[in-house]
Amino acid sequence: MPLLQKVKIAIARRRLTSLNMKGDANPLEEWIHGKVRAEVKNSREFREATGGLERVSRDDLREFQLHRLRRQMAYVIENSYYYKKKYEAAGIRPEDIRTWEDLERIPLTDPADLAAEPLTFLCVSQSKVMRAFTTSGTSGTRKRLFYTQNDVLNIVDSISAALRSVGMSGKDNLQIMFPAVSAWDPGLMLDGACKVAGLNSTVCSSVDVDEQIRTMRENDTKVMIGLTSFLYRITLLARDRYDLKGFGMKAIICSAEPLPEAMRREMRAAWGCKILSQYGMTEMGLATAIECEAADGLHMNEADFLAEVIDPQTGKHLPDRTPGELVFTSLSMEGTPLIRYRTRDISFLIEPPCNCDFVTIGKMGKVQGRMDAQTKIGYGQKIFPVLFDEVLLSISGVMSYRLTLDREGYRDLLTFTVEVQGDHDGAKERVLEALKGLDEIREPLENDLILEPVIELVEGGSVAFAPKSKVIEDRRKNYDRQAKGS
Numbered sequence: 001m002p003l004l005q006k007v008k009i010a011i012a013r014r015r016l017t018s019l020n021m022k023g024d025a026n027p028l029e030e031w032i033h034g035k036v037r038a039e040v041k042n043s044r045e046f047r048e049a050t051g052g053l054e055r056v057s058r059d060d061l062r063e064f065q066l067h068r069l070r071r072q073m074a075y076v077i078e079n080s081y082y083y084k085k086k087y088e089a090a091g092i093r094p095e096d097i098r099t100w101e102d103l104e105r106i107p108l109t110d111p112a113d114l115a116a117e118p119l120t121f122l123c124v125s126q127s128k129v130m131r132a133f134t135t136s137g138t139s140g141t142r143k144r145l146f147y148t149q150n151d152v153l154n155i156v157d158s159i160s161a162a163l164r165s166v167g168m169s170g171k172d173n174l175q176i177m178f179p180a181v182s183a184w185d186p187g188l189m190l191d192g193a194c195k196v197a198g199l200n201s202t203v204c205s206s207v208d209v210d211e212q213i214r215t216m217r218e219n220d221t222k223v224m225i226g227l228t229s230f231l232y233r234i235t236l237l238a239r240d241r242y243d244l245k246g247f248g249m250k251a252i253i254c255s256a257e258p259l260p261e262a263m264r265r266e267m268r269a270a271w272g273c274k275i276l277s278q279y280g281m282t283e284m285g286l287a288t289a290i291e292c293e294a295a296d297g298l299h300m301n302e303a304d305f306l307a308e309v310i311d312p313q314t315g316k317h318l319p320d321r322t323p324g325e326l327v328f329t330s331l332s333m334e335g336t337p338l339i340r341y342r343t344r345d346i347s348f349l350i351e352p353p354c355n356c357d358f359v360t361i362g363k364m365g366k367v368q369g370r371m372d373a374q375t376k377i378g379y380g381q382k383i384f385p386v387l388f389d390e391v392l393l394s395i396s397g398v399m400s401y402r403l404t405l406d407r408e409g410y411r412d413l414l415t416f417t418v419e420v421q422g423d424h425d426g427a428k429e430r431v432l433e434a435l436k437g438l439d440e441i442r443e444p445l446e447n448d449l450i451l452e453p454v455i456e457l458v459e460g461g462s463v464a465f466a467p468k469s470k471v472i473e474d475r476r477k478n479y480d481r482q483a484k485g486s
Helices: 003-013 027-042 044-050 058-079 081-090 101-105 111-116 149-165 186-197 209-219 228-238 261-271 385-392 427-436 439-446
Strands: 129-134 144-148 173-177 200-203 221-227 251-255 274-279 289-291 298-300 305-310 324-330 341-347 375-377 381-383 398-408 411-420 454-459 472-474
Touching: 027 044, 027 058, 027 149, 044 058, 058 081, 058 305, 058 324, 111 341, 129 149, 144 149, 149 186, 173 186, 173 209, 173 228, 186 200, 200 209, 209 221, 209 228, 221 228, 228 251, 228 261, 228 398, 251 261, 261 274, 261 385, 274 298, 381 439, 385 398, 385 427, 411 427, 427 439, 427 454
Parallel strands: 173 200, 173 221, 221 251, 251 274, 398 472, 411 454
Antiparallel strands: 129 144, 274 289, 289 298, 305 324, 324 341, 375 381, 398 411
16 A cells, blocks of 8 residues: 555554444444534533533433524525525525424435535535545436545445444455446445454455455454345355355345345345344435344434435424335535435334344335335335335245336236246246235236236346346336325
């Protein structure tokens, strides 16, 4: 490593609080508490509001979030053309927000606005932008985000704390497995974060199973992180050829896509380690929440993000464990801070404590789908990829599937192309039976509004892996387009 780069890394490490944690709490929770305590020292307003802190409680953390939200609102009003106009039109001021209920008074930020005019959100000069990222555009439109040096270092710090919370130590190697994704490569951020945080990492983006296994052996990999569908694919293709449990993996972190329980079971059986889900989005700095071994929701970085779940029709808050649209506010971003940003993801909130060692940090439920990935069949039944994931991927040998929607006369035709590893005997019948067990398929079938689903089987491993590919293709000319976002 060049001397200049070593010096830069050494300087950056001094600013990472995750490297100095020595308490008995979970590393991520301890890191979050550290940021709350730092705010007590740095802000007289927050110090007076809390009376100083000996121990951080749930109420203290909520007060911290509202305090940081008010400060962030003042920051964007001063520096963002978009928010200055938006809040002036709404007649809303930072000092108006004092309680959780007051959040509903703040206008929501729509992803379409960010996609259309990203520079109106930028709060710093271009000279202060360290990194710029473009989202993958899975939902149809790409968005441009800008990060300052402070933003990047804070993300690195949070990644370091999260990796330590799943059991990774300075002696372990993290294998980063994101096949090349156009304009969106979290592997680069993760690898850079590990280098700065003093953790070992290896990037292997190859879709070749043998190369992935060889890389694990050469680097003595103990933790893996990657695209959920890719990690699952590698598992199924490798488990009959290699002793996967022999690697002694500590944890496998599934990212960027939902983790169906069927996938978790197969992967846990193959590797013999904990299989955890991670949630992040480019708009919020990639690293937002991570699952614990309790597998009942993902613990959020509530020092840097405030999460809400709302009824997408009314905009009102929904109760604990009630699914709705996930809304995020970035509490510390400098480059492109977003306030009450609509994610289009369907999830729910879970208040602490957790059955693991987290005491004060809230959780979000596993994402149940995307509002803009829904469509309708029959007489209005909503279908979306996660709906089929649990039933199809639980069938032995099923690696992936694609659904094509057509219309014949007044009825919808669903064609499932299913990739199956191993013996195909009886696979078509098992797939069809599983689909008919879903209310969304059974009811329109009984009412003669859809034809019996067509099942086409292809050999496992014969389909080229396509990162974040579209699972449902709707080719109908006259269907209810209002389902998108309903």
